Every structure is written in C-alpha cells, then in structure tokens.
Amino acid sequence: MSFDDKNRVKKRRDFTRVYRQGKSLSAAHTVVCWRKTKNDCFRVGFTVSKKVGNAVVRNKVRRRLKEIARLHPERFLIGTDYIIVARPAAASCEYRELDSELERLLRKIKP
Numbered sequence: 001m002s003f004d005d006k007n008r009v010k011k012r013r014d015f016t017r018v019y020r021q022g023k024s025l026s027a028a029h030t031v032v033c034w035r036k037t038k039n040d041c042f043r044v045g046f047t048v049s050k051k052v053g054n055a056v057v058r059n060k061v062r063r064r065l066k067e068i069a070r071l072h073p074e075r076f077l078i079g080t081d082y083i084i085v086a087r088p089a090a091a092s093c094e095y096r097e098l099d100s101e102l103e104r105l106l107r108k109i110k111p
Contacts, residue, residue, distance in 0.1 A: 006043075007044060007069075009043045009044060009045030009082070015045055015047070017081075018081050021035050022083075025105050027101045027104070028101065029087055029089045029098055030084055030087060030090060031084075032085075032102070033083040034081065034109055035080065037080060039081075040079065041079075042073075042076040042080050044076065044081075044084065045083045046084050048061050048086040049086075057091045062086070065086065067095075068099050072099075075102070075103060075106040075107075
C-alpha cells in the first residue's frame, strides 16, 4: 500500500480523537499515538511543536518523519490512525536514529 493524501490525518478533530481515545508509546525522540478505526487504510498525522525548535528545524524534523512513513507503509496497520509526535530531542538526532526508533515503536503495536 502506498502513502498518499488519503493516508494523512489532517483535521483537528481527528487528532483530538486519537489523543483522547487512543493509546501511546514513547521513546527518546518520538511518541506514537494510535487508535483503531473502521477505515480500510491507515492514516498518519505529524505533530512538531515549537519546543522542538524554530520553523526551519521543525520543518526538517517533520519532513524526515513524513519520509519515513512514506518509505515504510508496511509498518502501519490497516484500519488504524497514528499521530507521530516529535520530542525536542528529535531536532538533534540523525535520520537513521528516527527511522529505527519509529520502527521499534510501531513493531510494539499489536493488531
């Protein structure tokens, strides 16, 4: 399954629903929140707050997270909404660190 626009969580109410009704796992650089849905695809949203850094740094972290999700759609479970939250430590870590950390977190989520 590819990663395109239908695989994005965009609306505030969807983000809020995942935060309130879902579960979460955390690591040093990221937090993954998820919630089961009745959709026939997975959806991913990204949150990078001002605590992470200035606009340039936040966009860099967001681009990295989006690229990881785009390259590895097999890591996500069908019928689940995910929110990936970047922690301030994500600003100073390498792409490979983010990738392996997200892989580890997503592997822990059971169907």
